[in-house]
Amino acid sequence: MTATYLGMPAFPVAARAAVADTQLRRNLGHATATIRAKRAAVVGELDDWEELRLAGAAIKDRTLRHLDHYLEQLETSLTARGATVHWAVDAAAANAVVAEVAKAHGASEVVKIKSMATQEIGLNEALEAEGIAAYETDLAELIVQLGEDKPSHILVPAIHRNRAEIREIFLRAMPDAPQGLTDRPADLAAAARAHLRRRFLSARVAVSGANFAVAETGTLTIVESEGNGRMCLTLPEVLVCVVGIEKVLPTWQDLEVFLQLLPRSSTGERMNPYTSTWSGVTPGDGPREVHVILLDNGRTRALADTVGRQALRCIRCSACLNVCPVYERAGGHAYGSVYPGPIGAILTPLLGGLTGELENSLPYASTLCGACFEACPVRIDIPEVLLHLRSKAVTAKRHPAQDAAMRTAAVVMRSPRLWSRALRLAGVTGRLFRRGRIRRLPGPGAAWTDARDAPVPARESFRDWWTRTRGSGS
Amino acid sequence: MTARDEILGRVRAALADVPGGSPDDEPVPRDYRRTHHDVDLVALFAERVADYRAVVRSVSADGLAAAIADELAGQRVVVPVDVPQTWTDGLDARRDEPPLSVEELDAVDAVLTGCALGIAETGTIVLDAGTAQGRRALTLVPDRHVCVVRADQVVADVPGAVAALDPVRPLTWISGPSATSDIELQRVEGVHGPRILIVLLVT
Numbered sequence: 001m002t003a004t005y006l007g008m009p010a011f012p013v014a015a016r017a018a019v020a021d022t023q024l025r026r027n028l029g030h031a032t033a034t035i036r037a038k039r040a041a042v043v044g045e046l047d048d049w050e051e052l053r054l055a056g057a058a059i060k061d062r063t064l065r066h067l068d069h070y071l072e073q074l075e076t077s078l079t080a081r082g083a084t085v086h087w088a089v090d091a092a093a094a095n096a097v098v099a100e101v102a103k104a105h106g107a108s109e110v111v112k113i114k115s116m117a118t119q120e121i122g123l124n125e126a127l128e129a130e131g132i133a134a135y136e137t138d139l140a141e142l143i144v145q146l147g148e149d150k151p152s153h154i155l156v157p158a159i160h161r162n163r164a165e166i167r168e169i170f171l172r173a174m175p176d177a178p179q180g181l182t183d184r185p186a187d188l189a190a191a192a193r194a195h196l197r198r199r200f201l202s203a204r205v206a207v208s209g210a211n212f213a214v215a216e217t218g219t220l221t222i223v224e225s226e227g228n229g230r231m232c233l234t235l236p237e238v239l240v241c242v243v244g245i246e247k248v249l250p251t252w253q254d255l256e257v258f259l260q261l262l263p264r265s266s267t268g269e270r271m272n273p274y275t276s277t278w279s280g281v282t283p284g285d286g287p288r289e290v291h292v293i294l295l296d297n298g299r300t301r302a303l304a305d306t307v308g309r310q311a312l313r314c315i316r317c318s319a320c321l322n323v324c325p326v327y328e329r330a331g332g333h334a335y336g337s338v339y340p341g342p343i344g345a346i347l348t349p350l351l352g353g354l355t356g357e358l359e360n361s362l363p364y365a366s367t368l369c370g371a372c373f374e375a376c377p378v379r380i381d382i383p384e385v386l387l388h389l390r391s392k393a394v395t396a397k398r399h400p401a402q403d404a405a406m407r408t409a410a411v412v413m414r415s416p417r418l419w420s421r422a423l424r425l426a427g428v429t430g431r432l433f434r435r436g437r438i439r440r441l442p443g444p445g446a447a448w449t450d451a452r453d454a455p456v457p458a459r460e461s462f463r464d465w466w467t468r469t470r471g472s473g474s
Numbered sequence: 475m476t477a478r479d480e481i482l483g484r485v486r487a488a489l490a491d492v493p494g495g496s497p498d499d500e501p502v503p504r505d506y507r508r509t510h511h512d513v514d515l516v517a518l519f520a521e522r523v524a525d526y527r528a529v530v531r532s533v534s535a536d537g538l539a540a541a542i543a544d545e546l547a548g549q550r551v552v553v554p555v556d557v558p559q560t561w562t563d564g565l566d567a568r569r570d571e572p573p574l575s576v577e578e579l580d581a582v583d584a585v586l587t588g589c590a591l592g593i594a595e596t597g598t599i600v601l602d603a604g605t606a607q608g609r610r611a612l613t614l615v616p617d618r619h620v621c622v623v624r625a626d627q628v629v630a631d632v633p634g635a636v637a638a639l640d641p642v643r644p645l646t647w648i649s650g651p652s653a654t655s656d657i658e659l660q661r662v663e664g665v666h667g668p669r670i671l672i673v674l675l676v677t
Binding site: 027030031032034035038045046047048051052054055058059061062063065066067068069070071072075081086087088089093137138139140143156158159162163166185186188189190192193196197200201214217219225226227228230231233234235245250252253255256257259260267269270271272273274275276277278279282284285286294296300301303304306 | 476477478480481482484485486487488489491492497500501502503504505506507510522525526573576577580593595596597598603609610611614615632633635636637641642643644645646647648649650651652653654655656657658659660661662663664665666667668
């Protein structure tokens with residue numbers, strides 16, 4: 001299991017269909033414009049935002065460059081605080097641990113806090129195969145789960161749905177939805193509250209991810225809004241946390257940076273409604289048993305890429321999605337992965353490798369405008385990594401015609417005589433066209449003109465013009 | 475080989491390009507501010523809490539009991555075992571001892587607590603299960619949370635709060651009533667946590 005969805009087409013194919021969906025484009029345009037304005041307002045309040053970004057990036061780099069040290073420290077701290085630490089090489093191993101813990105407690109269902117890690121490993125499907133029902137409790141995840149849909153955004157998985165569509169999903173798939181449910185967001189939220197209440201109060205096993213794991217103190221952190229996280233973290237007897245190995249932070253003090261960066265970048269708030277931190281087991285308060293699964297599943301592969309490594313700084317805020325012109329038009333599903341948008345375009349191939357058509361197409365799902373880097377709270381240079389991955393994709397799968405063309409060009413450009421002859425030939429071609437651009441090239445060149453026009457070669461080269469107007473004496 | 479050894483081995487192999495030595499050799503510039511505001515922190519705290527559509531009332535120490543009664547009279551209230559007696563005089567208040575079951579908690583209308591500290595910049599209150607705060611479920615299940623914050627508990631900003639808090643304790647940072655932005659990214663108050671948050675600010 002990798003972060004990508006099975007059988008997804010390459011990005012350009014999926015994006016073409018998405019761009020034609022006017023309802024989707026309206027929903028996305030509205031939602032991303034709203035969140036961009038909110039983020040800009042609260043980021044603008046802090047005149048040291050750049051210093052916070054620099055600190056955030058540096059803390060993450062320090063952690064990643066000594067990840068083995070901090071993982072061992074985290075394990076020691078967690079164990080000392082009464083948590084049980086498991087290590088999972090891949091998705092199957094992590095899913096097996098969750099299922100084992102649930103079965104050990106005779107649980108046929110678990111409640112879940114929204115977590116990218118558990119989505120990445122396909123936990124819900126794996127538990128279902130073991131006869132265990134996994135209930136999503138985040139409102140947007142609930143909308144996706146009830147609608148038998150796929151998430152399309154890191155923070156707001158149902159961003160592609162508007163209120164009217166959400167009302168329809170609730171009426172269709174939520175047996176206890178109130179008669180006469182309106183599409184007012186407050187009424188929809190109240191319906192979700194009533195629907196999940198009993199489940200929270202009776203659940204015995206909860207599954208979460210973690211936003212941060214502090215090595216020094218063994219403290220896990222969940223940043224959330226609705227209180228579904230607090231319900232899952234406090235009421236059930238058993239808590240299983242699936243934590244990507246890149247989530248570790250060295251010290252408790254480091255949270256002072258990330259608890260400023262994350263809420264302002266993600267929901268555009270000074271602070272999100274609820275942040276929970278806990279260190280292992282606290283007698284008389286919350287779960288009696290805490291399991292922490294440290295998950296690799298491709299992270300060490302990404303870590304080995306010295307340019308791509310920086311993607312592991314990501315704190316899953318989704319600011320890069322909200323500012324991306326490509327994401328705003330194509331939507332999250334086109335990326336074919338649980339990680340959509342600019343960060344997904346690099347993270348998916350870094351975690352899973354440039355293995356299939358989808359992974360190889362993702363580094364091109366960008367105009368390289370750089371808005372994602374500007375918005376990133378931990379300064380991931382996404383355009384740099386995109387270019388790096390493009391070069392890897394090309395190197396891995398070179399086209400013989402392209403290689404031949406490049407070799408020919410090299411010979412021609414090395415010789416002044418051949419070069420000037422080639423330019424003159426191009427000028428002749430240019431004279432065949434009356435307009436300034438070529439709309440369709442023949443043969444393999446068609447791949448270029450499918451998406452853009454090709455320029456017409458100048459009728460006269462600069463060299464010829466220079467010789468003609470200044471003479472040859474200079 | 476255990477999964478632990480395998481992962482740590484892969485991490486070390488992936489970091490072959492990184493020179494050894496102490497993590498502290500990697501510089502972390504901490505040039506950000508410790509505080510964004512220095513004066514009128516209590517007023518700023520009140521304003522920022524209210525921004526989340528929580529109710530904020532400034533009261534004097536002498537007026538606190540009356541303010542509590544105003545907010546909670548006639549309701550079934552649960553309180554941590556160690557809240558001051560003066561807070562609960564005249565209320566239908568039940569102390570969490572022995573601890574209420576989840577069903578019992580679900581049947582009360584409100585919870586009354588103190589807090590560990592407040593953060594002015596972000597309008598946040600933090601509970602650390604310390605004095606007058608009780609276990610985490612107390613302030614989660616009831617629909618109305620009345621929280622008493624003393625002016626001297628308000629710190630300026632997030633770094634000061636992190637420094638003052640003990641990570642060993644289970645912490646809950648609360649910024650307004652429970653809310654969601656999951657529908658069209660508009661904030662709506664009132665999902666699973668308390669839908670009403672009332673902060674009594676003792677000045």
